[in-house]
Amino acid sequence: MLDVLYKKATGYEVTETTKEFALDADGNERLVKEKQSVKYIPPDINAIKAYMEIKDGELYSMSDEELRAERKKLLSELSESEKGEI
Numbered sequence: 721m722l723d724v725l726y727k728k729a730t731g732y733e734v735t736e737t738t739k740e741f742a743l744d745a746d747g748n749e750r751l752v753k754e755k756q757s758v759k760y761i762p763p764d765i766n767a768i769k770a771y772m773e774i775k776d777g778e779l780y781s782m783s784d785e786e787l788r789a790e791r792k793k794l795l796s797e798l799s800e801s802e803k804g805e806i
Contacts, residue, residue, distance in 0.1 A: 722771075722774065725767055725770060725771050725774070726771055728761075728763075728764050728767035729763055729764060729767040729768040729770075729771045730763055730801075731760065731761055731762050731763040732760075732761050733758050733759065733760050733761070734758070734759050734761060735756055735757070735758055735759075736756070736757050736758075736759055737754065737755070737756050738753075738754070738755045738756075738757075739751060739753070739754050740752045740753040740754070
């Protein structure tokens with residue numbers, strides 16, 4: 721569940737397929753067009769708030785070493801996401 725909330729909080733891409741059908745001479749449906757597009761779903765502010773509330777409670781219970789590891793992980797994720805934007 722937390723993974724889904726994280727995905728919604730950070731934004732994601734979805735592939736959408738649109739199909740168009742037409743009736744042939746015998747009255748049967750047949751596929752005329754099929755189009756796929758990639759749609760970007762932007763981050764959701766409410767998901768960010770909810771995720772931070774959950775993670776914030778976890779941060780208070782972490783040791784200094786765990787906090788350093790979490791910081792390193794988050795900085796790495798931020799660096800990777802910035803590379804993807806350029």
